[in-house]
Amino acid sequence: MKSNFLKTTVAGIILSASTLATQAYAGSIDLNSWSQQGHAANGNWTVAPDGSSVVQSINGNPTFFVSPESFINKEFTGSFGVETTDDNDFVGFVFGYNGLDDFYLFDWKQGTQTYNGQVGYEGFTLSKISAGADVTSLNSLWDHNGTGVTVLDTDYGNDRGWADNTVYEFTLGYTDTEINIGINGGDFVNEQIFSISGLDNQAGHFGFYNMSQATVRYSGFEEDTCTENCGTVPEPSTLAIFALSLIGIGARRFKK
Structure with missing residues (x-):
């Protein structure tokens, strides 16, 4: 029983350390102030009364739901x-968004x-979307090809798709020079999907994307x-490492 008690206590320490590391300075986003971008008929974004969530209900051409503020040197988290x-099609996010011909697009099929x-x-x-891209139909964004669509990185495979009725935690770090994106949920356990540096990023809006x-x-x-390590999958904290060592010590001590 002492061993089980120790494990429970240590698990609480690890969880607390993780929570402190990721949530201490978080500011909630009210989606009531966001707006749909692109052709109005392409999407139907319904925001919950408290502004904490939104559901997109149309199976159609590309549609965007974007913040009123511009951001740089920020980390975004949510589910x-x-x-x-x-x-079995596309969900995702836009950021550095300054109109339909200037933004980054992260999508997942x-x-x-x-x-x-x-x-x-x-x-x-x-992808980076620039002038001349057709972002109102399926033509350019389906295969990420054509004028104004530059693919920065991909992660494809027969085990890389999202699952039905599964909640995923999303993390984006967007700074002057970096983009870091992580996913956690289903078969993806705190996985770093993309990490790109050496960029010359500008402030822009953040939003959601469906196609x-x-x-x-x-x-x-x-x-x-x-401004540092934004959106990167965290290394185990010192407190967590200490807690794990306690588990080992406790297991040996109370084995009998």
């Missing part, structure tokens, strides 16, 4: 998930699929000021 077993001869691959894509996928919920988003 999202597809609340249906229908379809559940399954590989060909549309009009273009292949949309299962997994993650990080050809309905019934997607985004909730509990927060933003923190951050």
Whole structure:
């Protein structure tokens, strides 16, 4: 019983350390002040009365739901998930957004699929959208090709898609020089998806993105000021390492 008590206590210490590291300076985002971007018919974004979550319900062309403020040197955290077993298309986020011809796009597809001869691959894509890109139809963003679409990195594979009715925790670090994106949930355990440095980023809006996928919920988003290690999967804290060592000591001490 002493061993179980010690493990329970240490687990609490680890959880507390993690919470302090990730939530101490978080500021909640009120989605009531956000607005839909792109063609109005492409999306239907319904915000909860308290502003803590939003559901996009149309299976259509690209649609965006974007903050009124611009951000740089920030870390964003929150959760999202597809609340249906229908379809297998794109969910994601935009940031550094300064209009439909100037933003970063992170999108995630559940399954590989060909549309009009273009292949949309299962997994993650990080793109820079610039002048001339067609972001109002499926034509350019389905296969991340064409004028104004520059793919910065990909992570594709037959085990890289999102799962139905699964909540994922999302972390984005967006600074003057870096983009770091992490996912936690389902088969993805605190996984760093993208980490790119050496950029020349500008302040821009943050928002949510859907293409050809309905019934997607985004909730509990927060933003923190951050200039170092923003959006990176954290190393075990000193307190957590100490706690783990206690488990080992306690297990040996109370083995009998």
